[in-house]
Amino acid sequence: MKVFSGNSNRQLAEAICAYLKVPLGKASVRRFADQEIFVEIQENVRGEDVFIIQSTSYPANDNLMELLVMIDAMRRSSAKRITAVIPYFGYARQDRRASGRTPISAKLVANLITHAGAHRVLTLDLHAGQIQGFFDIPTDNLFAVPVLTRDIKATYDLNNVVVVSPDVGGVVRARALAKRLDDRNLAIVDKRRERAGESEVMNIVGDVEGKDCLLIDDIVDSGGTLCNAADAILAQGAKSVTAYITHGVLSGGAVNRVSSSKLRELVITDSIQPSQAVLSAHNVRVISTAPLIGEAINRTALEESVSSLFD
Incomplete structure (x- = not known):
């Protein structure tokens, strides 16, 4: 080899x-x-x-x-x-x-x-x-679920965790993670996309009040959907929102958008080599898939x- x-x-x-x-x-x-x-x-x-x-x-x-x-x-x-x-x-x-x-x-x-x-x-x-x-x-x-699971178990009290899918299409991925976290509760962000690159959050399906919410997705690009989802979840009384994303594309002003958002933390893997802006951001963390x-x-x-x- x-x-x-x-x-x-x-x-x-x-x-x-x-x-x-x-x-x-x-x-x-x-x-x-x-x-x-x-x-x-x-x-x-x-x-x-x-x-x-x-x-x-x-x-x-x-x-x-x-x-x-x-x-x-x-x-x-x-x-x-x-x-x-x-x-x-x-x-x-x-x-x-x-x-x-x-x-x-x-x-x-x-x-x-x-x-x-x-x-x-x-x-x-x-x-x-x-x-x-x-x-x-x-x-x-x-x-990447096993890698994310290990990090979550080392960071959070699972008794207060809710896994959140940012859209209906990501429910299977979120459910797989929730199952590995001892069958944690699951919530879904229902959103309506008005035009390409923009999204408007409409509703949260599930109970997130007082919970540490973990947003799970495969790609974060502009970060707009993620930040909007975090705002909507916190508006429903969540204690905190952390995003666990496999691929940190983070194009354009995404890092600044995430840094100034209400996200407690954005955790991404090293599937894409992190830029200096990513490494310098106070609420972005990279975990290894090696x-x-x-x-x-x-x-x-x-x-x-x-x-x-x-x-």
Whole structure:
């Protein structure tokens, strides 16, 4: 087994290698003057089981192209098996045609990764589970729930916790976490989205009065929905609101929006390399997925069950 990394999240790759007790593979991923990407694998990979760690986060197109070129370099260097480890799968929100004459970009990206030469994909908390079916190669979708659960149990008195889904679509994810937290109560934020990028919270379904509320979601981007939901929950008498989100996209002024909000804390994972603004924010905290992804890589290399990680 050999593990390599692009430039999108080298810190996570190094942490995963530390967990696996293997060195990070030597590869040069650089750009020419016109920004063309060039990859050179600087060690022998012939006959090896290769894992390439690369989130397709901002800048999404550059990081995606890095991944594709690295896969092609490995294939042409006679690697036995190539696994694309994509902690954050960009374009996942374009998983269907929301209106006429629009693409299904998540399927296009799946095709690109497959045709570049990947033999399997390992990813984390896909925005839409059906994206696994967009790939014609084996795809393991890991869940961050065990990582979030450990942090919550170490931080909160579970007797006063309510798990909250920020919308109806996230109920399955919230229920899975509530079950791991000894079947905590569940609440749902009912919201009406007036236009793209904006949301208006209408109602809270469930009892949150006097409770420490945990908002659970897979992606936080602009942060507007999250902050509005926190305001609505606190207006219903909640004691505090903390958000646990897998992927901290946090584009534009999202960090400032979260910092000035009523959120007690925003907890995100390192699936996307945190920016300096994220690391400096007083109420944003990053927890590591390296042990989870590292164990999944180890089990994949040993041909052992990955799904049993979540039993």
